[in-house]
Each structure stands twice: as structure tokens, then as C-alpha cells.
Amino acid sequence: MKHFWKKTLWAALLTAAFALSATGCGNDSQTSSSTANSADSAAQTEESSAAPAENGGAADAADTNVFTYEMRDDGTVTITGYQGAETALDIPSTVDNYVVSAIADHAFEANWDITSVTLPSGLSEIGEGAFMDCGNLTSVTIPDTVAQIDRAAFAGCSSLASLSLPETVSTIMEEAFTGCAGLTDLTVANASLEYDSWGLVEGSEPLNVTITCPAGSAIETWAAANGISTKTLE
Template sequence: MKLLPLLLLLALPSVVQAQFTFTTNNGAITITGYTGSDGLAIIPSITNGYPITCIAGVSVVNGVLVQGAFANCTNLTSVLIPDSVTNIGPMAFIACFSLTNVTLPNGIISIEDGTFEGCFSLTDVAIPSSVTSIGSFAFSDCYSLAGTIIPNNVTNLGSGVFAWCAALNSIVIPSNISSLVGDTTISGRGVFLDCTGLTNIVVPTSVTNIDSAFKNCSSLVGVSIPNSVSSIGFQAFYGCSSLARVVIPDSVTTIGQDAFADCASLTNITVPDSVTNIDEDAFGGCSSLESIVIPSGVASINYGMFYDCTDLTGVFFKGNSPTNIGSAVFYGVTNAIVYYLPSTTGWTTNFAGRPTAPWLPQLQPTGVSFGVQTNQFAFNINWASGQTVVVEACTNLFHPDWQPVQTNTLTTGSAYFSDPQWTNYPGRFYRLRSP
């Protein structure tokens, strides 16, 4: 029977005044608070003959911080907001712990900072296509929010928009977003911070910068990074403990501090030649990482870059020895060897406390490509991308007369070799060398 008097507020201004506090300005009403005790709040489109156009959030009046219109309405379960409302102020529904459903008006342009922060029971929200901006922490701590569709008109996502939304398992980032960032403090409060249910994410081609966006998304197993991204910044994928493989596109020039730190399942990562800067602790705590290739443009190896990468066995440098070496680069690493190309300079027998060795082309002696293929003897060659390798052959290892058979440039780090003449010899041996 609680609904009857509530529904009557559409016709009875005195009831409206009992349920809401509001101000009148230039022929329009702004709701500033809610005093009702019912679980359902229906906001009228007109009261006292004036349209309701705004729901006020937090504001400072004479130095006093005023709570959001529905802030801390812990018994509120559902809200229907009329289309006449075009603005909902910051923190308007903060800490409405019981709120499970809200209908947003079609004309609203932005969802302000902290609007639904701490709405623990909110399971679903339909964001109208009119929305162009979602403010910082707008849906943070909405533990029950499993998914929502962000309209393509949205061009801005603030820090921590969906932070601590543990039930969030899928979301589509709109194609107009240019940056996925959080603040750059040690907390790294990113857009999807601690979304522990998120498993896969596709970053749209409009994004150029990723910064602390997916920190502690511990269930994230796959991410697609487009060629538009130039920077993978501070703590971008920090603590993504289920992430096993990442391909970084050729557009990226910077890998920031802690970008992939504590990605405990990461076994393979491709760092493109476009990268010139890798910051502190970028791969620290990647305990499953076995090998990595460092591009020739990287001149500095910063503090703790491979800190506690306990499974690391090979770090392969494509350029000259870096001139700036930080401390604790290989702290906790006991088996890694640093490999360098024979044509590069500045290398000694030791680098940052680890032994060094020449990085030479390798013949892959196993796999489907090894052996007789279509009446030709064949195998794959692995080495650094862009390097040229010469395959030589001889028929007698006691008195070898090595002759070049084929020259290959490894544009992608590997090449396929096949010898159609092998049947012309009783036995044939092969070796690899650089020109």
C-alpha cells in the first residue's frame, strides 16, 4: 500500500514537497534532496506548474558541503527519472546500497563524478545514447554490476569509472574514446581497476593511450591492443595475473612504469621495434616470463625491469649495450642469460649482474617444418627480425667445404629454408652464419 501515496505525488504538490526538497529558478525546478522512506522513488516531470530539469549533486554553499540529492538513501531500490531532467549532479545517488534498478532520462548528456558510486546492489543500468561523458568513479564500487553498454557517443571516461565492479565480466568500449587513463598516483585508479570478473577486452582503434586502465583485473586472459596506441602507461595491466600473452603493436613507443608488473601468468610478450622507452618495473614480478626481445632503440634499462622474473632464461638485445642501467634489474633472477647480436657494440661478459653471450641464428630441429617436405629437405630458422642469415652446406664434416646455398632476411624473426638438391648427395650437412 506504500505505492498509492507515492504515485499521487504527480498530482499533489504537497506530497511532492514532503518527498523532495527543491529550489525554483527562472521557471524551472532543481531537486536538491529526497526525504521519503519508500523503496521506489518516481520523480515527477512537473511540480507546482514548473518542469523539473535538474537533480542536484554535491555543491559547496557558504563553505558547507551539501550531500547529493539521493545520497545515502540506503533503502531506495528503484528510481525512475523523467525525460525532462537533463542533468544529474555529482554523487546524486552515492551509497544507495539497496538500489538495484535505475532508469536514466533520454536527454541526459553526462553522468557526473560519483553519481552511482557505492550502489552495491545495482545490477544493470541502461546508459542513454545522448550521453557523451561519464565522470570519474561514476559506477565505482557497484559490486553487482555485471555489464552495461556504453553508447558510441561517449568520448570521455573518467578515472575509476568502473573501479571495483567485481561482477563486471564484459563491456564494449565505444569507438570514440581516445584515452583510457587514471590518475598517476601510486594507487593507479584506472577505468577498470579491480574488475576481477573481466576476462576479455577489445581496445578500440580510437584509443592512443592506456594508463592504469586494467590494474588488478585478475581474470583478464585476453586483450587486443590496436595500432592507434602509442603509450602503454603507468600500471596499465598491473596485477593481471591471468594474462598469458600480449602482442604490442608497432605504434607503441613507450611502456610505462609497472605496465605489466605482477602479470604472473605472462609467458610471452612481443615488444616491437618502435619502442624506445621501457620504464621502471615494467615487467617486475612476471614470474612465468621465459624470454623477451629488447628493441635496438631502447637506450636505458631502468630499475627493477625484470624484478622477480624467476622463470626468465633469455633477454635478447637487438641493439648496442644500453648506456644507462638501473639497479635491481634482475633481482631474484638466477638463470637468465643476456644475448646480443654479433654486429652490436659495448657488450662485455656481464650485464647488470647476468652473463652475456652472442645471439646467433638457430636452426629449429623439430616441428612440422623440419625434415623432408615435398621431396625437399627443410627447416625453420629463428633469429632477430631484420637480420640476414646465410645457409651453407657441405658433404663431409672431416674435410668440410662449406658452400652457400641460400640467403634469407628474417623480416619477422623467422625464415623457412628448403633444399631441392639434397637428393643429389649421399649426405649433406648444414650450418648458419651471418653475411
């Protein structure tokens, strides 16, 4: 009877020990699983926060607008400066959905990095000294919406070889081309546009430039009187 009681007690103790051991393993497994899930969640969060930079989100936002501007009374804007690194400059027709109608005074002055400029359709005015002393500027494309080129707009652009002024240009102020020693080909499409100290004659000597213009135009008459050769605009 005593032996039977001892065996029964021993079996009960073994059963309890086994149950406790199994419960402990289960808790370890759950803890391990919970830790793994937390690590996975943290990794996913880190990947998610990095995604915008990889997809060209906010990290690139600073590079989308390299032009500074000012609002005009008519709701258009004047470009006042450039903060980019392009040397062949293509100025947009709109900035932040505003139409670009003018280049401000001295906006690109002394920018020796610029080699060419394409101005946008819709532009009406090129400001005073806008491209003054851009010594490496070799070409400028002016659209047929520009009406006015202000004083010394291209003064000192010594590498500028050719320039075409569309018929819409009705005003060119003094010294617009002073110091443009490399200018050899100038087209003036407006037959009534009169020369007014643009800088094509420095001292007593004219630049070595040929002006292409309409036959009988005001600029042709002036060129003939000042020893500058002309070609008839077809």
C-alpha cells in the same frame, strides 16, 4: 382488401428487419478487421524494436571498447587500463581512431588473468610498473617502435620465460625485470644499450638467463663481467 394490406405491411417489416441484420453483420466484420490490423501492427512494432539486439546493434556496444585511455598533448593516447576478459591480450594500435603511443604507469599491474601480450606498432613507451606482478604472463611481443621501458615495467612477472627487445629500445630503467625468476632468454638488439640495475642480478647472484646480443655490444661486455652467458645476435 384488409388481407392485402396486412400482407404488404408484413413484407415491409421483414424487409426492414433483414436490412438491419445485414448492416449489423457488416459493422461486426469491419470491427473484427480493424482489430486484426491493429494486432498485426503491434506485432510488427515489437519485432522492429527487437531487431537491433538481434543484429548486434546497441546491445553489443558496451563490448566494443575494453581499454580505457587518456589523451596526450600530441593527440595520441595512453592506455590506462583493461576491462575485458581475454587472457591472450592483443592491444590495438588505435582506440577510437586515436593512435596508441604508450602504456600508462601500472595500467595492467597484478592482472593474473593475462597470459600473453602483443603490444601494437606505434607504441613508444611502456610505463612504470605497467605489467608489474602479472604472475601468469609468459610472453610479451614488443614492436620495433618502442624506445623506453620504465622502472619496474615487468617486475614480478615470474612466469615470463623469454623477451626480445628491439633495436629501437634505447632506455630501460632500473628494476625493469626484478623478480622475473623464470626469465631464461633475453634478446637485446641495441648494441649501445647499457645495463642499469634492470634486476638481472639479484643480490650477488645473476638470473639463469642467456642474453642474445650483438657482438661487442655494451650488454655483452656487462654480461661477461657478471657471469651471465651470451649468444651472438645474427
